[in-house]
């Protein structure tokens with residue numbers, strides 16, 4: 001139910017590949033947001049710039065904090081409108097009458113409410129994803145391309161909501177008191193299926209993927225991959241330059257669809273040694289099953305999360321069910337409430353998942369360093385990335401808690417410069433997985 005694509009990541013701070021409009025998801029609560037705005041402003045003012053901080057970084061990241069909070073408030077405002085205006089109750093009654101069953105009506109409600117949130121969020125999405133990126137010189141996207149991507153994202157989101165929405169709808173109607181347990185059990189196969197399908201059926205709707213054109217570089221990368229037994233791993237190049245200047249890479253897919261994706265902007269801006277380090281980082285995700293760790297972490301945090309949603313949802317309907325137009329969670333009019341509660345819960349679960357992700361990413365940096373033993377290339381990679389994504393040396397607390405799912409780039413630069421156990425006769429953490437010595 002969460003919008004994260006746990007398998008997709010980049011060496012920057014975006015887990016969803018930059019430039020791909022993700023499926024819009026329910027966000028958090030008004031009170032938490034009001035507090036967050038105050039604290040984010042305070043945190044932004046406290047951020048200090050140093051010699052390596054890009055000059056616009058603090059302003060850029062403060063804006064992104066603002067967009068993050070506004071997105072949350074906007075999403076909740078749409079849900080609040082459904083709940084407080086009586087629209088939800090009236091729409092639920094119409095859907096139940098027309099569609100001839102509570103499961104169909106609830107599924108349709110999920111599709112409609114999510115689409116309403118996305119449509120209402122379009123102006124903010126334009127400010128954040130198009131206008132602001134152009135102001136800071138990070139975007140290469142045309143207005144037409146942006147609009148086409150948004151339209152595609154809305155269609156994709158609606159199809160996904162239709163295909164998957166019947167699962168919670170059915171569980172709410174059939175299991176009533178224990179719908180949350182059924183949904184939790186269903187999450188694992190749904191997440192796995194999603195991760196298998198996304199790289200082959202969804203991501204290509206937004207970007208073009210092609211084999212590497214630079215044969216010499218590919219030969220070098222394959223030789224590096226062969227040292228950890230991944231000589232045959234699919235390596236694809238994504239046309240990031242159609243939307244953004246920012247370099248990146250990620251691993252996506254599971255089983256037969258797993259692949260390592262390098263942005264064309266990465267190949268253009270980084271030296272072959274830096275690309276080899278990024279490849280080493282990504283291969284750790286591929287080799288050590290980091291996608292499975294992400295699924296496991298999500299399941300662990302979502303079990304108490306779903307219990308909380310169930311208990312608080314019931315309590316709210318007991319008190320305000322008449323106004324909302326639903327007496328039980330299994331009614332279509334209760335869907336906006338469940339989505340609002342999911343947003344609130346995500347305000348707690350996402351920071352926890354971010355910390356788990358940061359630890360996985362730190363280990364991927366270690367793996368890349370042990371494989372390439374090229375401290376200068378690794379540090380250079382992160383210095384370049386820090387300038388490209390406009391990240392200050394010391395990200396403010398709001399960014400660290402809510403937005404960063406990779407270590408801060410200054411921390412990655414420091415680690416890249418100072419981690420070299422191979423020069424000190426100390427054992428390597430991942431040495432047993434690497435054949436032969438580096439070039």
Ligand SMILES: [Zn+2]
Nearest residue numbers: 009010361364
């Ligand atoms: Zn990574």
